[in-house]
Amino acid sequence: MTYDILIIGAGTAGCALAGRLSEAGKHVLLIEAGHDLPPGQEPATVLDRYPTSYGDPRYFWPNLIAEVGATPKTGGAPFARRYEQACIMGGGSSINGMVALRGLPRDYDEWRDLGLNGWGWDDVLPFFRRMEQDLDFDGPLHGRDGPIPIRRCPAETWPPLSRLAAEVFYARGYGFVDDLNGEFQDGMGRVPMSSTRKHRVSSAQAYLGPAARRRSNLRILVDAAVERITWDDARATGAIVRTKTGLETFAAGEVVVSAGSLHSPAVLMRSGVGPAGALRALGVDVVHDHPGVGQNLQNHPAIQIAAHLPRRTAQPVALREWGQNLLRYSTGVEGCVGGDMNLAIVNKSSWHPLGRRVAGIGAYLTKAYSRGDVSLQSADPAVEPMVRFRLLSDERDLKRMVEGLRLCCSLLTEPAIVAARNEVLLPDAALVRRLNRPCLKSWIESLMISTALNAPAPIRRRLLAHVAVDPAALAADDESLEQIVLQRAGPTGHPVGTCRMGPVGTEARCSTSVAACAASPACGWSTARSCRPSSAATPIFRSV
Numbered sequence: 443m444t445y446d447i448l449i450i451g452a453g454t455a456g457c458a459l460a461g462r463l464s465e466a467g468k469h470v471l472l473i474e475a476g477h478d479l480p481p482g483q484e485p486a487t488v489l490d491r492y493p494t495s496y497g498d499p500r501y502f503w504p505n506l507i508a509e510v511g512a513t514p515k516t517g518g519a520p521f522a523r524r525y526e527q528a529c530i531m532g533g534g535s536s537i538n539g540m541v542a543l544r545g546l547p548r549d550y551d552e553w554r555d556l557g558l559n560g561w562g563w564d565d566v567l568p569f570f571r572r573m574e575q576d577l578d579f580d581g582p583l584h585g586r587d588g589p590i591p592i593r594r595c596p597a598e599t600w601p602p603l604s605r606l607a608a609e610v611f612y613a614r615g616y617g618f619v620d621d622l623n624g625e626f627q628d629g630m631g632r633v634p635m636s637s638t639r640k641h642r643v644s645s646a647q648a649y650l651g652p653a654a655r656r657r658s659n660l661r662i663l664v665d666a667a668v669e670r671i672t673w674d675d676a677r678a679t680g681a682i683v684r685t686k687t688g689l690e691t692f693a694a695g696e697v698v699v700s701a702g703s704l705h706s707p708a709v710l711m712r713s714g715v716g717p718a719g720a721l722r723a724l725g726v727d728v729v730h731d732h733p734g735v736g737q738n739l740q741n742h743p744a745i746q747i748a749a750h751l752p753r754r755t756a757q758p759v760a761l762r763e764w765g766q767n768l769l770r771y772s773t774g775v776e777g778c779v780g781g782d783m784n785l786a787i788v789n790k791s792s793w794h795p796l797g798r799r800v801a802g803i804g805a806y807l808t809k810a811y812s813r814g815d816v817s818l819q820s821a822d823p824a825v826e827p828m829v830r831f832r833l834l835s836d837e838r839d840l841k842r843m844v845e846g847l848r849l850c851c852s853l854l855t856e857p858a859i860v861a862a863r864n865e866v867l868l869p870d871a872a873l874v875r876r877l878n879r880p881c882l883k884s885w886i887e888s889l890m891i892s893t894a895l896n897a898p899a900p901i902r903r904r905l906l907a908h909v910a911v912d913p914a915a916l917a918a919d920d921e922s923l924e925q926i927v928l929q930r931a932g933p934t935g936h937p938v939g940t941c942r943m944g945p946v947g948t949e950a951r952c953s954t955s956v957a958a959c960a961a962s963p964a965c966g967w968s969t970a971r972s973c974r975p976s977s978a979a980t981p982i983f984r985s986v
């Protein structure tokens with residue numbers, strides 16, 4: 443049979459599309475490489491309001507490697523490691539941190555002003571409203587009837603560190619922002635989360651519940667990876683899919699590629715849509731020569747510093763949520779827009795006993811200017827694409843992350859915070875990743891370490907000496923701050939930008955010289971590579 447629409451990837455976007463399009467009567471085939479999570483049978487780690495699922499390798503692409511480190515100033519390749527992207531029904535929404543923070547209106551208006559009609563703030567707001575059931579706010583900025591609950595922890599329930607950090611920032615002149623999704627000034631606000639008081643609500647749960655799954659016009663195919671799109675001349679006609687029983691071809695009137703920001707360009711390039719020269723070199727027949735596919739990769743760099751907490755200030759066991767409050771602030775760095783960073787207080791840094799006693803203070807760059815790319819290493823679908831984030835390659839990003847780390851350090855030196863914490867640490871990343879894996883072994887190991895750290899202060903200090911730092915000394919040491927950022931800042935799970943939307947010709951709007959462009963902070967393209975006046979690199983994707 444020929445489906446009306448074939449959707450590649452049942453992630454956050456794919457589930458919503460499949461749910462809405464099938465509701466509208468379209469014959470939809472939704473194809474997901476990962477396992478299904480049938481309604482009512484989601485594992486406890488997925489349902490957990492604390493994102494325990496983060497560390498579970500069963501929910502992620504096993505062989506995806508990315509260059510995650512900053513480019514060393516001395517030259518050479520950035521540090522590469524396994525990079526987590528969801529491979530499971532619901533995609534990222536089944537495993538992510540559930541932070542449901544909207545972009546700022548100026549982000550969407552910037553897209554509109556670049557030519558992406560229909561994506562300005564006034565255009566997207568109705569869709570934000572339609573998808574949410576905000577349990578705290580009503581009115582023109584919020585929805586009450588959507589499938590995704592949004593709620594926040596009341597300030598009275600914040601753990602001690604969150605409350606004290608808020609007081610520090612109020613004293614420094616920041617106000618309280620009750621509704622970070624509706625009030626867009628800087629300030630300390632409550633983190634909106636997509637969960638009920640009992641469990642996570644993923645896009646799969648929200649849009650593909652029992653009623654949706656009973657629709658005869660919706661077929662969901664799981665454990666099935668799309669190898670490539672099929673074409674009739676230059677028009678997509680379906681996809682070739684590796685299922686449990688072998689290769690199958692499915693036909694459709696329209697093909698939607700919603701395989702995430704790293705796999706969507708990979709599927710397109712394997713299918714002949716991308717930079718012609720590179721594709722031909724790999725033996726791929728070129729269908730559409732679009733050098734922009736895989737380019738423009740962006741992410742939110744993050745840097746965290748940890749603090750061991752005494753039992754009295756640890757997050758209460760009864761408070762399961764991990765996101766309580768964050769500070770949205772403007773760096774004021776030349777060439778950067780306002781509200782460009784968040785400082786988040788994470789009272790409980792992992793699901794296990796040690797995580798409950800180690801808080802993380804993190805600086806997150808929410809408007810980064812560095813750009814990376816995704817390219818094919820092979821035409822073989824079993825070979826993952828090459829992912830290069832080129833984090834902090836734009837000087838403005840490095841500068842803001844250094845200042846972000848300084849701000850974290852300065853918070854940790856405030857007397858009220860000093861009284862509420864023990865040592866400040868730069869933890870061993872390999873240990874953190876190992877313990878994050880939700881299993882009995884990690885729980886036992888973390889309990890042992892946590893118990894050892896309950897020792898009297900002199901012994902604890904000795905045990906932590908190899909990872910402890912003095913935040914006051916660090917805040918005053920520009921060189922060390924930069925070194926730490928270059929070595930330890932990394933990407934969050936938020937890659938975007940590799941399949942640009944918009945009318946053909948959008949990029950031609952930005953044909954200023956690089957020098958003129960750099961001088962214009964209002965320019966959204968802002969990197970030399972993106973600024974090339976290239977009609978060949980125009981976006982080809984339409985918004986659905």
Ligand SMILES: Cc1cc2nc3c(=O)[nH]c(=O)nc-3n(C[C@H](O)[C@H](O)[C@H](O)COP(=O)(O)OP(=O)(O)OC[C@H]3O[C@@H](n4cnc5c(N)ncnc54)[C@H](O)[C@@H]3O)c2cc1C
Pocket residue numbers: 450451452453454455456473474475476496526527528529530531532533534535537538539540541542543666667668669700701702703705706709934935936937
């Ligand atoms: C660890 C982590 C934490 C995060 N925390 C937050 C947060 O707190 N708040 C927030 O807003 N965002 C968060 N994100 C980001 C958010 O989850 C993503 O932005 C979002 O899920 C992207 O949606 P998507 O549909 O584009 O891609 P995804 O949700 O990644 O879905 C893509 C789907 O396509 C499937 N797929 C890929 N290739 C193929 C193929 N060839 N054939 C078939 N299927 C394929 C994948 O298996 C996947 O299920 C986080 C992400 C991660 C990884």
